[in-house]
Amino acid sequence: MGYELLVNQNPLRALNLGRTNRQLGLVMARAGLGKTALLVQIALDSILRGNRVIHVSIGESIEKTKVWYDDIIQCILHDYSVSRPHELIDMVARHRMIMTFKEDAFNRPRLEERLNDLILQDIFRPNCLVVDGFDFENADRETIEDMKEFVDSMGLQAWFSATSHRDDDRVSPTGVPFPCHEVDDLFDTVILLKPEKDATIQLDIIRNNGVETDSATGLKLDPSTMMVKAI
Amino acid sequence: MKRDLTKVRNIGISAHIDSGKTTLTERILYYTQRIHAIHEVRGKDGVGATMDSMELEKERGITIQSAATYCSWKDYHVNIIDTPGHVDFTVEVERALRVLDGAILILCSVGGVQSQSITVDRQMTRYNVPRIAFINKCDRTGANPYRVTEQLRDKLNLNAIMIQIPIGLESDMEGVVDLVSMQAIYFDGEQGDQIRYEEIPENLRDEAEERREELLDAVSMFSDELMEAMLEEQEIADEMVHEAIRRGTLSLELAPVMLGSAYKNKGVQPLLDAVKMYLPCPMDVENIALDLDNDEAEIKVSNDPEDPLVALAFKLEDGRYGQLTYIRTYQGIIRKGDTIINTRTGKKTKVGRLVRLHANEMEEIEEAGSGDIVALFGVDCASGDTFCAPALNWSMSTMHVPAPVISLAIRPVDNKAQTNMSKALNRFTKEDPTFKTFVDHETNETIISGMGELHLEVYIERMKREYSAEVEIGAPQVAYRETITSRADFNYTHKKQTGGSGQFGRVGGYMEPLEEGEYEFVDKIVGGVIPREYIPSCDKGFQASMQKGTLIGAPITGVQVVINDGSFHAVDSSDMAFQQAAKGAFKEGYAKANPVIMEPIMKVAVEGPSEFQGAVMGSLNQRRGMIIGTFEEGNYTVVEAEMPLSEMFGYSTTLRSLTQGKAEFTMEFATYKQVPKSVAEELMKKYQDEKNEG
Numbered sequence A: 001m002g003y004e005l006l007v008n009q010n011p012l013r014a015l016n017l018g019r020t021n022r023q024l025g026l027v028m029a030r031a032g033l034g035k036t037a038l039l040v041q042i043a044l045d046s047i048l049r050g051n052r053v054i055h056v057s058i059g060e061s062i063e064k065t066k067v068w069y070d071d072i073i074q075c076i077l078h079d080y081s082v083s084r085p086h087e088l089i090d091m092v093a094r095h096r097m098i099m100t101f102k103e104d105a106f107n108r109p110r111l112e113e114r115l116n117d118l119i120l121q122d123i124f125r126p127n128c129l130v131v132d133g134f135d136f137e138n139a140d141r142e143t144i145e146d147m148k149e150f151v152d153s154m155g156l157q158a159w160f161s162a163t164s165h166r167d168d169d170r171v172s173p174t175g176v177p178f179p180c181h182e183v184d185d186l187f188d189t190v191i192l193l194k195p196e197k198d199a200t201i202q203l204d205i206i207r208n209n210g211v212e213t214d215s216a217t218g219l220k221l222d223p224s225t226m227m228v229k230a231i
Numbered sequence B: 001m002k003r004d005l006t007k008v009r010n011i012g013i014s015a016h017i018d019s020g021k022t023t024l025t026e027r028i029l030y031y032t033q034r035i036h037a038i039h040e041v042r043g044k045d046g047v048g049a050t051m052d053s054m055e056l057e058k059e060r061g062i063t064i065q066s067a068a069t070y071c072s073w074k075d076y077h078v079n080i081i082d083t084p085g086h087v088d089f090t091v092e093v094e095r096a097l098r099v100l101d102g103a104i105l106i107l108c109s110v111g112g113v114q115s116q117s118i119t120v121d122r123q124m125t126r127y128n129v130p131r132i133a134f135i136n137k138c139d140r141t142g143a144n145p146y147r148v149t150e151q152l153r154d155k156l157n158l159n160a161i162m163i164q165i166p167i168g169l170e171s172d173m174e175g176v177v178d179l180v181s182m183q184a185i186y187f188d189g190e191q192g193d194q195i196r197y198e199e200i201p202e203n204l205r206d207e208a209e210e211r212r213e214e215l216l217d218a219v220s221m222f223s224d225e226l227m228e229a230m231l232e233e234q235e236i237a238d239e240m241v242h243e244a245i246r247r248g249t250l251s252l253e254l255a256p257v258m259l260g261s262a263y264k265n266k267g268v269q270p271l272l273d274a275v276k277m278y279l280p281c282p283m284d285v286e287n288i289a290l291d292l293d294n295d296e297a298e299i300k301v302s303n304d305p306e307d308p309l310v311a312l313a314f315k316l317e318d319g320r321y322g323q324l325t326y327i328r329t330y331q332g333i334i335r336k337g338d339t340i341i342n343t344r345t346g347k348k349t350k351v352g353r354l355v356r357l358h359a360n361e362m363e364e365i366e367e368a369g370s371g372d373i374v375a376l377f378g379v380d381c382a383s384g385d386t387f388c389a390p391a392l393n394w395s396m397s398t399m400h401v402p403a404p405v406i407s408l409a410i411r412p413v414d415n416k417a418q419t420n421m422s423k424a425l426n427r428f429t430k431e432d433p434t435f436k437t438f439v440d441h442e443t444n445e446t447i448i449s450g451m452g453e454l455h456l457e458v459y460i461e462r463m464k465r466e467y468s469a470e471v472e473i474g475a476p477q478v479a480y481r482e483t484i485t486s487r488a489d490f491n492y493t494h495k496k497q498t499g500g501s502g503q504f505g506r507v508g509g510y511m512e513p514l515e516e517g518e519y520e521f522v523d524k525i526v527g528g529v530i531p532r533e534y535i536p537s538c539d540k541g542f543q544a545s546m547q548k549g550t551l552i553g554a555p556i557t558g559v560q561v562v563i564n565d566g567s568f569h570a571v572d573s574s575d576m577a578f579q580q581a582a583k584g585a586f587k588e589g590y591a592k593a594n595p596v597i598m599e600p601i602m603k604v605a606v607e608g609p610s611e612f613q614g615a616v617m618g619s620l621n622q623r624r625g626m627i628i629g630t631f632e633e634g635n636y637t638v639v640e641a642e643m644p645l646s647e648m649f650g651y652s653t654t655l656r657s658l659t660q661g662k663a664e665f666t667m668e669f670a671t672y673k674q675v676p677k678s679v680a681e682e683l684m685k686k687y688q689d690e691k692n693e694g
Helices: A004-011 A011-015 A034-048 A061-079 A085-094 A108-120 A141-153 B023-031 B055-060 B087-099 B115-126 B145-156 B202-220 B224-231 B238-250 B270-280 B414-429 B452-465 B532-546 B575-592 B610-622 B653-657 B677-693
Strands: A024-029 A053-058 A096-101 A128-132 A156-162 A189-195 A202-208 A219-221 A228-230 B008-015 B068-073 B076-082 B101-107 B131-136 B160-162 B163-168 B174-176 B183-188 B194-198 B255-259 B286-289 B298-299 B310-319 B324-333 B339-342 B349-350 B354-358 B361-365 B373-377 B386-388 B394-396 B406-412 B436-440 B447-448 B472-475 B483-484 B488-496 B504-515 B519-523 B560-565 B593-609 B627-632 B638-646 B664-674
Touching: A004 A011, A004 A034, A011 A034, A011 A202, A011 A219, A011 A228, A024 B638, A034 A061, A034 A085, A034 A128, A034 A156, A034 A189, A053 A061, A053 B174, A053 B339, A061 A085, A061 A096, A061 B627, A085 A096, A085 B483, A085 B627, A096 B361, A108 A141, A108 B519, A108 B610, A141 A156, A189 B194, A219 B160, B008 B023, B008 B087, B008 B194, B008 B202, B008 B270, B023 B068, B023 B101, B023 B131, B023 B270, B068 B270, B068 B354, B068 B373, B076 B270, B087 B115, B101 B145, B101 B270, B115 B145, B131 B270, B131 B339, B131 B575, B145 B160, B145 B255, B160 B202, B163 B255, B202 B224, B224 B238, B238 B255, B238 B270, B255 B270, B255 B627, B310 B394, B406 B414, B406 B452, B414 B436, B414 B447, B436 B638, B452 B472, B488 B575, B504 B532, B504 B575, B532 B560, B532 B575, B560 B575, B560 B664, B593 B610, B593 B677, B610 B627, B610 B638, B610 B653, B638 B664, B653 B664
Parallel strands: A024 A156, A024 A189, A053 A096, A053 A128, A096 B627, A128 A156, B008 B076, B008 B101, B101 B131, B131 B255, B160 B255, B519 B560
Antiparallel strands: A189 A202, A202 A219, A219 A228, B068 B076, B163 B174, B174 B183, B183 B194, B286 B298, B286 B394, B310 B324, B310 B386, B324 B373, B339 B349, B339 B386, B354 B361, B354 B373, B406 B447, B406 B472, B436 B447, B483 B593, B488 B504, B504 B560, B593 B638, B593 B664, B627 B638
16 A cells, blocks of 8 residues: 555554454544544544545535545645655545435434445445444434444444533543443443643543553644644 | 616526426516516427527427526516526536626425535535525425425525425415515415415414524624614514615525425515515626736726726527627626727627517617626627727636537538538537537547537537538547656657758757646756757647647646757757657657546536435446445435546436436536546557557
């Protein structure tokens, strides 16, 4: 591929991305802190490692989702020297498929049908699934278990995002807030985005590939570009 | 007579194909008493809609050219441009948008915001056109104006606010509730021309109250007065709300949503009232001209009838009355007998007949004021030219014109057709900047090129009907290009000694890919190793080489040529010799610069029921497409993909049979991309075979 350097320099390596095939991840934050930006960076890292990613956007348009990728790619091209930028952009486009759903149109049977359509016709064989905007508030434990079972059966690494709320202080023993406080044990990796006083956003890693951590991760989001940086 | 400019509206009606633009226009003309009978687009009376004056349009039930027409509504003067809905004709749409001050965006209450609506809306945003949305066909099964309003927000990012709600939907559609006046409006009589105002039906009262609150909330930010009245819980006058809606609409921060069914004669008159109340008059809109005498400095046109004339020719038409030029005036007055100047050519013209148009009938007038849309007779110009009074040398800004992506060869069947064909082509290229024509000197064939299959088909039909030029057509050809992908040096000596004076020239340097632009020539010659006078000869030689690449004979683009070395001979060097040397040098460098073939890639959107999504994706994938994404809502899906144009021929047939005719697609040019190796080899082989045969 020729992108090893980009991959190795990526601060996201701290998350053990790609060590195992099956990893179920969760990114949580209040609205507007950078969940989508982080998911897109996780997806791009996966693509640069040669994987194919399905990016499910619930309640967003294809165009807007694509713009997220374009922006983050521009940041990468700005920060690192890439000899043929057009090839990188083209490579990403070929290894990514965006699926957007209206809020009430997304569910497991439909996603399963779509993925099977793609795989059976050999159009696109994903290794990684990113689901942005999943409604955890109206999903019970069974639904999430069902999802987990589904991504396991497809052999996919999967990342979900969830929005927490300032005014709901329910929290799991490990520190995972509402609406995921009762299902967080289903996830192998859980990341909380927390705003700091200096306007940066801290990546608070509660669980890293099944291992509870003491949250000192040394990663933050640069508030101007939303790029993950080592502290 | 001095006209009150505040009572002039120049509006366009644009939308997705088949959402009912022409039908709506027809109703508007009927209610404003411009026509006295309603003819349907595909009517049984065989007359066809009034706006579809071209025979072909009547036959196909689509509107190809935007005919301009005018009407009066409650002492307001409304000029309407009916615009084509098919993507292949977007230049027509864009040209119409250029001269409009406001627009009605029509949407189908069942189909909602479809990809063409997105394209059209993007164009409107580009030209800052304020718009009112009209959700048509509310009488159709599956009508859901609420969903369409949501889509306007989600897909078009418009601050869409319903100012009406329907009284019944589908076959029960009876009328609308006006949320400003809080009245129910019914449309009685066979043609719906008797309007009856009633109390809001009991069952809709709560909803109407709720929606009115939403409306007031949304528009109050455009009017302090209204905001205050709301806070102090005073009585809110209708005028106050209208004014707030108008301000929001003009600032492009609000899109009022109205609804009805043009076909069933419902909701059209309130729409006309909205045009009157909410859309801008020519003075509300800022238009910019370029001063050609002052380095194209931007100048705001004044709209003042007292100032010297500035007018834009935005459309040409060759009808039974001779050549017609539609113009929009931006300032000053145009009078019969005036002398005006075409600022592109510098030619003076005397204004002969001046007419106001109503599709295919016309009315002679003596003069037209600022902000008006009228037509001139017998003026020689191209579409997009600016006419000024002799005192000025301004040009209305140039319009965005995409490059053609498809071409085909045409051959007249006999001598008569030959003459007529030339006439027709001459006319079409003036009318439509995206339609181009040239003669291929190697095959002696006439080639026409344009924006899509349908685009060219329509012109071939028009040639036959309007000019009785029967032509045979070749298979459509994709407009391939060639380019280089790496830097390469050249050093070529052209030497010929055949008695008499010889030829000598040596050119050295390199070529490299150019990120933007087609061709650049850089002269880095020092010490006069190539004499000054022969530098342009080198440039000329390189440019000539760019016309035809060596891979498949397609034009070469994206090359920067730098010359930094060379030599000459005092007697034998000449302009010709250096041109030849440059050609040789280009050939030498080109072969080493890893040349590749590029093909046009189209952005394609296929929409239809979700059950066919798999099949649609399969069909796109088979055609070398790259699927960008999918969107699902309820049982409705959109698949977006980037497709090579060469693979899209006949796709409409494939799609129809795959989906029982329930899906449709639109496409527009996106970019040029390198063709895959296997395809490139095939193309090169074909080119070689043809060359050997020829």
